[in-house]
Amino acid sequence: MSSRNLVVAFGGVSPEHEVSVLTAMQVIASLEEASYNIIPLYVSKSGRWLTGEPLLEMENYQDLDELKKQATPCTFSHDELGKPILLETEKKGFFSSPKRYSIYALIPAFHGSEGENGAFQGVCEMYSIPYAGSGVLASSMGMDKIKAKDICRAHDIPVVQGFDFFESEWVKDQQSILQLADQLGYPVILKPVNLGSSIGVSRAEHEDELIKAVETAFRYDENLMVEKAVSPLIEINCSVLGTVHDLQTSVCERPLGQDETLSFEDKYQSQNGSQKGMASADREIPADISDELTHKIQSLSEQVFKLFRASGIARLDFLINSDTEELYFNEINTIPGSFSFYLWEESGMNMRELMLKLIDIATDQHQKKVGRIRSYNTNLLNEKAVKGIKGLKGTQKKSSDE
Structure with a gap:
């Protein structure tokens, strides 16, 4: 062995x-x-x-x-x-x-x-x-959908209009939050900020549906977000493999669901099998979109990957208005379901080869990190032991005597 x-x-x-x-x-x-x-x-x-x-x-x-x-x-x-x-x-x-x-x-x-x-x-x-995979920074930013979109917005990467709120704000002033949703215009999409796999995600056509969706979503996360629904909608995903210094993009995919908004069941319990993770979902690979849109998505995927300082593999999800081809960044998945191996098969790389590549990236990145100086020789503690601590004790004694 x-x-x-x-x-x-x-x-x-x-x-x-x-x-x-x-x-x-x-x-x-x-x-x-x-x-x-x-x-x-x-x-x-x-x-x-x-x-x-x-x-x-x-x-x-x-x-x-x-x-x-x-x-x-x-x-x-x-x-x-x-x-x-x-x-x-x-x-x-x-x-x-x-x-x-x-x-x-x-x-x-x-x-x-x-x-x-x-x-x-x-x-x-x-x-x-x-x-393997992204470090602390990219992982934490990628998980928080609001902060991820704030960062993209600051770098002129298009995102859908929306807002977020916490459970305490909902309890305190529900009406103000509903007014914000009304200003966006229905239908809207409600999501937990810190979850994936479409858990807790709902589409609301009117206020009553939104209220019901909010109460359900708070079971999973205390921070929720509301976004203007893109319609007619198609979702396009693209995977990125490598580091910020050396990366490549996969072909694009179009996940297929029963509705415009993909559910957990669409992703993991499709007719293709329930033990294959994201690989079981119904999808179109490569996505039937124009070459121009494909290249734009791949370019934006690289840009976001670098922006977040991601590593290993990630999947970038985009929302597209199928009539106008307006494109919006949706989220970055720093540990995508099934590691998105099905996207790399189209490039001639099976899952075993993909995993070996991730391991190589991980060990190489680690060697570069530990190869740097990670300590600094100084006699600071000796000096403090002689001066600082004794002085502190003396100060405490003097104060108590007073």
Whole structure:
């Protein structure tokens, strides 16, 4: 077995938990013949970190309670040389010691919340673990749809008119928010700011529908956004692979749904199968749009990727008025469902090759980072120990004497 341990991290405390599991299983299956020892890191819905071979089999996820009993708690740590390891924190026998695995690289396969918003990436940074995909900055900005659009708007990238509000504002002054929606003009689209997979997304034709949609969406996020609906609408997606210094774009796709606004069911429970993640969705590849529009979307995708300082792979989603071909940036997905491998197949790259490319990017980026000076030799603490702390104690003593 290879000594190069590749950790695949997935699950998480997120409404997109199951989608993350599907993506992770696709990653694991694609790398079965690769020269890596795959170590699963499953974050349960309650936030427990678990590892173990039972987590590698898709059928075991039919009973999550039983699966958690079979898995082993784990955490990140360092070995005696300071290198990052995945440490099992539970002994299997009286005379056994917890297993530990050195980490060659890690692939985050989370969707939504703490796994995709930069929080988990920050943990990897703290432990100096090479990880695939975007860093903390791009991940956090990409997850917040409002801030993402603010940044694009500031750089003259077209976005749909809209506004956002928090639950506390809705409770305090619902009427003012409804007036803003009325000024936009119905129909409008309501979305949770920090979620993906179309969870909590609704189209409202009038005020009563919007009120109902708001109450539902607050179950998932305290921050919601309302946007003017683009109609007649087509959605076009494009994937970008690489770094800000060396990148390439995929062909464009047009996801197909029952309505103008794609639902969770359209994306993950289409007739093509429910165990293939985003790969099961009905779509048109390449999208049947003009060459001019295709090039414009690919160019904007590169621009946003660089603007956010993204890395690895991302999927850029755009909204288009099919009558006028007016184009609007919708969102950037820094960990796209199924890693958008189906878009790269059109360029002759299968999922295994795509994953190997992501690992190479991750390790290369990590080497460049750790190759820099990361500490600064100084006698500051010695000086403070002699002067600062004693002086502070003296000051405290003097104050108490007074």
